[in-house]
Structure formats: structure tokens, C-alpha cells
Amino acid sequence: EMAASEGVANPMKMLRNFDYGTVKQENGRTIREFELTAGTSVIQLNSAVSYNIWDLNGSIPGPTLRAKQGDRVRVLFLNEAGHSHSLHFHGVHPAEMDGVRPVKNGNATIYEFDAEPYGVHLYHCHISPVTRHIAKGLYGMFIVDPPTPRPPADEIVLIMAGYDVNDDSRNEYYAFNGLPHHFIDNPIRIYQNQLIRLYVLNIIEYDPAVTFHLHANFFDVYRSGMTMTPSEKTDVITMGVAERHILEFAFRYPGKYMFHPHQDAIAENGCMGQFEVVAA
């Protein structure tokens, strides 16, 4: 792809970058604390097209937060993004922590809740129009690990999103982890015979359903990451908006293998990538 900003979007780094927050002790209880600051930025989607976004901690998508089931999670949200925003978490929490009330520009708020039950979740702004607030960058993945850890694996995050740059309620560009075409130009290196655990989120608005297809392999599906037992094995999974799953697979043979929605309009406009499988 043409020259694109690697500052606000770093798709490769995002793959395996988990923010575990800071663990604190308060009055005999353990808190896992995260800081999320919303700001404004510009992303270069290609050499011709730039797009104003709202970043979280300087990046799009926002950071992948990670906790363990039962953790008391605290999110310090500071809004420096020019408009009112909020952070709504998918998870179990009281109404006061639901993150649908606006936080004015310049203000901060604290979201606090127990990370329970385990699963692959997400967070995003919930100010109307929500679609716009999500698409302009205010979203990220939130992983809650089960009490018994999953087997060792190369854990990788892939978030599918779209860019509606001309506000016509259609996406002109699509991306894995923020930048169109990035993983075609920069394949994801993984080891042969290594168990891969993919945390996949579909946050593409406007398109009612998006398929995720992996070449030359099949994956076990752990729906919403809320189970220790796979529900199916397949190579195409159809995902509605805000669906997210754990997909597990290993590649038997070295080489390059594409992954992409089995939909040209989405794949050809940026939601396409490759794994590069190398001998261990």
C-alpha cells in the first residue's frame, strides 16, 4: 500500500499487544486499573486519503484490554477528543457503569466493574450516532481470561473495521487492525505446527454480515470466547456487527496463506491479509 501513517495505527504491534493494566491493592482488595484517553488524530489510509479519527491512547483501534475472570476492573477514562464521548463495555455491570452517559470534552470518569464472566468482549463509545462514534475510532477489544487458562498458544488479535470517509453510510475502506491492506503487504509471521489463538472482532458498520475465511486450513470456533469447548470447525465464519470469537488452528505446511472476508468488496478494499508460516 502507499505511504500510510504508522503512528496512530500500528496493525502489526496490535496483533500481540495486550494491556493488562496496573494491579493495585486497595483496602485489601485487588484492582486492575486501566487508563484510556480519547484524543483526536489523523490517519493516512493511503497516500491520497486522510481521515480524522478519535484515537484511544493515541491509537486506532483502541488498546486490547485484558483481565482475568473475577478481577475488579477500573477504567479511568479521560476525554480530550473535542466532543462528548463515553465508554460502554460489553459485560456484566450495574447501570451506572454502562457507559451510555456522555462525558464532556475535558472531563474524566471512572468505570468500575467485576470482569465476569470470561470471554472476548469489546468496549466502544455509546454517544449517538453510535455508528459514527465507533467508526471514527472509539472502540477496542476487552479480553477476560477464564479461571483455568487456555492451553499455550500464539495469541493474535484481529479487528475488522470500516472507514466511511465521505459520510454516505457506506464504507470505502476496510481494515484489519486499522490500516487497509496492511497484512497483505506485511504478512503475519507464525510458526509451523504452532497453535494459533485468534481473537477476532467484527466492528464493521453498515455491512450487515461479514465472513472471515482462512485459506488452506480450518479453525475451531469458541463462540464469544465464553466457552472452553469449540462449537464447530470450519473455514468460513459469518459475523454480524459486534460479534467476536476465538478461532484456533495450526498450519501444517510452511508458506503464505491469505485470510479475508469471502466478500470481494470488503477484501479488495483493504480487509485482506496473509499469514506467513515459517519452519520452527
Next chain:
Amino acid sequence: EMAASEGVANPMKMLRNFDYGTVKQENGRTIREFELTAGTSVIQLNSAVSYNIWDLNGSIPGPTLRAKQGDRVRVLFLNEAGHSHSLHFHGVHPAEMDGVRPVKNGNATIYEFDAEPYGVHLYHCHISPVTRHIAKGLYGMFIVDPPTPRPPADEIVLIMAGYDVNDDSRNEYYAFNGLPHHFIDNPIRIYQNQLIRLYVLNIIEYDPAVTFHLHANFFDVYRSGMTMTPSEKTDVITMGVAERHILEFAFRYPGKYMFHPHQDAIAENGCMGQFEVVAA
């Protein structure tokens, strides 16, 4: 929302209103008999927009019929809706009972079949163009209870539908149980810690897939209500046209919690609601 007719649409009443029909004995066998009359009506979608519909027993959606597995079901269908119509049930029955043959205006017919197997089903007109005949009101839910009853719960019906008021094959409005925005303005009161059993049907035409999302909670999914075992736990389920499921959950904390398709165009145009969780 602005003044809307509560006569032909009563979304709140529809939530927990099950038509069990009339049980009769005939020649030593038990029949569960229902009467469905199709008529014409006008619905006020908001103060500016009215829409001609075909009602069933004076309402849109049609009544939620309910039987027990193994019942002999008889539906007396009287068509007073001005055009030929029919009633096609999702279920097991002979071809003569499939409800694809037109019943002329002013005429009546009897559909009779065994309610088996159990599940959450639906019925709708099957006269071409079926999309139009469904969308103008000739549809409803049909619940067949399993032989061993499900555990006690607050059982609630939510039907997602769309309104294409200008005949351009797109929906301008969407609704839970017939009226756009109704459950945002009139939250559904439920008890804290109470098991909720949601019977959800997606009968929105034109939109290929619709997500159902519940804030601050997760639900167990019993697919098509045709199983006693949940297939997954999640907070977003993607539903194609005519998909319907049982979703079970309980709220731990009091307060208001939104539910809606995770798609702005659908939610913002009327398919949005709230649960109001109150202490028992």
C-alpha cells in the same frame, strides 16, 4: 415518541400475552382451537406518518399463539382484509395445511395439524409478494412448549419488524412489537435476579441480517427454541429473516438497560428499547 395509535399496536401488552386458544373435545380427542381474522387498519408510526396495514385480530403483530407439543391445533382463519391472503405456519404438517393457497377476501379456511416438535415458530401470509404481505402485518409468533416445561421464568415476546412506507424496498422505520421506539419511551419492567425468557423473532425484511444486543448482560441461546440445552452464551446474536430463538438471562443490578440491534440505522429508526430492572 410522538402520538401513535395504541389501538392496533399494543407493544407492551404483546410482551406477555399468549393466546392459548380454546381447548375442545371432539370424538375423544383434544383440539386446541384458535381464531385468526385478517382485517385492515391504519397504524400511526409517529404524528406525521400513518401506514395502512393488515391486522390479525385487530393487532400488529398478530397474536402469539401457544400450544403444547402433541396438541392437535386448529386455526380458523377468516379473511376480511380486502385481498386474498393465507396463513403459512412454520411446523410439520401435510401439504394441504401448508397455507400457500390463497383464501379470497370474505372467505374462511381451517388449518389443522399436530403441534410437533416443540419450538419457537411463526406464521405468516404466503401470498406473493410475500415480503409485502408479511410486512403489512400478517405475521405472528407460534410457541410450542416442550413436554417437560421449561423452568419458571418471566416470559417475554419481542418481535423485530420493519416498515417500508414508501415502497422502495427499504425500511424507513423499525419496531419491537409494532411501534417504533416504544420500549425506549416505555421501558419493560422486570425484577432483579428474575430469570427472563425472551422469545425473539426477526421478521425484518430487506435487511439481510439483524443483530440483537443486550446491554450489561449475557444470555443463553436456545436455538429456535427446539432444544432444552443452550448452544452458546453471548450478548450479540445475528439473526437472518425468520430466525427466532429463546434467550435467557437475569439482571443482577437494578437500573435501566438498553437492548437493540447493534446497527444504528435499525436501532435509531425505532428498534430500540430498555429493560427497567427493579428490586423485587
Next chain:
Amino acid sequence: EMAASEGVANPMKMLRNFDYGTVKQENGRTIREFELTAGTSVIQLNSAVSYNIWDLNGSIPGPTLRAKQGDRVRVLFLNEAGHSHSLHFHGVHPAEMDGVRPVKNGNATIYEFDAEPYGVHLYHCHISPVTRHIAKGLYGMFIVDPPTPRPPADEIVLIMAGYDVNDDSRNEYYAFNGLPHHFIDNPIRIYQNQLIRLYVLNIIEYDPAVTFHLHANFFDVYRSGMTMTPSEKTDVITMGVAERHILEFAFRYPGKYMFHPHQDAIAENGCMGQFEVVAA
């Protein structure tokens, strides 16, 4: 339907026609060899509309290839279709066999891999734009049988595809097994009480999700054919692009029963059919 070519499309024959290839012995190992030749042809979608296609072995869709888990499969691909093409198989194989590299017009190549694991898979051209190359005919089903055979059944193949005849990225016509409306005009005869095993593939491009609905019955779903255990029972299954499943059912009563996407635009434009259930 109006006069349509039965040469390049033979939907009825395709229902139960499985190409098991030729079994050869080479150096002490068993090879199952298939020949696929891509050519050009014209299909009559109706008396008014013809459409240029790329056929495989003279037909659209391409032949249903069938092997047993563990077979060494060899596909001799000869491209006589005027442009560069390829054949990409869904399955496990090394990168060299992934079928994403173009085979020039007039050239041939050999794809070879182990048919493993079992399932209902597919193959298609993977030359950009892939959507176009698939839709113009270069696709087919690829079944790999499990080591323990499935119970005896009437096994039937149904492939849903679309035709974008004016290149506007929308389908004007839809079809089961290549010809719009074919199985409405020519119902599929099956026996009463006979177990039917349907291999269904959705390869409709542009439409993000397509439902498959069967009248008057319910089917057990074996997802991607990659399991011996059904995951659900239903009468409506929503399928994204390249999803394919085994659906099993039996009809209790004789008569005609429709099957179709529960979406008018798709059904009314050709993706509609009937089973004709006859007493044994």
C-alpha cells in the same frame, strides 16, 4: 420458466451427480484423480437474457467432486477459458497447492493434496476480481466423506448462486444449481419417510447473508459437514458467502413443499424450488 439452455446447466442432474474421479495406483499409493477443464459458454437465464459464463467440464456450477477422508486427491486443471484462471480448494494443503496463482489460458496445472479432514467443502477460481470469477461459473462443491460413512440417505446437492448480468454489483437473478426457477417448474421428487441428506452451499456474492428455508419440516444441521453430530434443528438457516452445511430431514406426508431463501428479492428472482414427496 421460459426456454433456457439445458446444455451448460442441468440443475436436476446436478442434484445427485457425484464425480468420484478415477482411482489410480502409483508407487504403492492410491490417488483419486479428477479432471477439470475450464471453458467458455453461454447460459440462457430466460428467453430474453443470455449470459457469458466460464464453465467447468461444460457445466455451471462445476461438478461436485467427492472423495473419502485420507484419499490423496489430484486435480488436473486445464484452462481453456480465454483468461488466466486458477482453482483454489477449501481444505488443508501446502501453499503451493492453494490455487491462487494464475494458470494462463491454454495451460494446465496439477493440484494435489490429502482430502482431510472430512466435510463439505468447495473450490473456485481465485483470480481477481474473485467475485466475478466465481459468479461467471468457476466454482463447485467438494465433498470429503467421513471414515465411518453417514447413514444411508437420498443425498442431494443444492448450490445457491446469483447472476449479475449488467455488472452493477447486484444480482438480477438467482438460482439453485444454475438455472433460475428451475425446481419450481421441475419439482425434486423424493420419497415419503426417506432420510434426505442435503449438501447446501451458498456462493451468492453481493448479498451479505442468505437464508435457506424449508416448508413444513425441520432439518438437523451438520455444520460444514465437519461433524457427525447435529448442532441444531431448525427450518431457517442463515448462510454467509461460502458457508455450506449438511441438512438432514424426512417428510412425513406426501405433497409439494417449497424451499427458498426467506427473502423475496432472492426467492422471487429464481432461488425457489419445490420438493415433491411421493409415497414409496
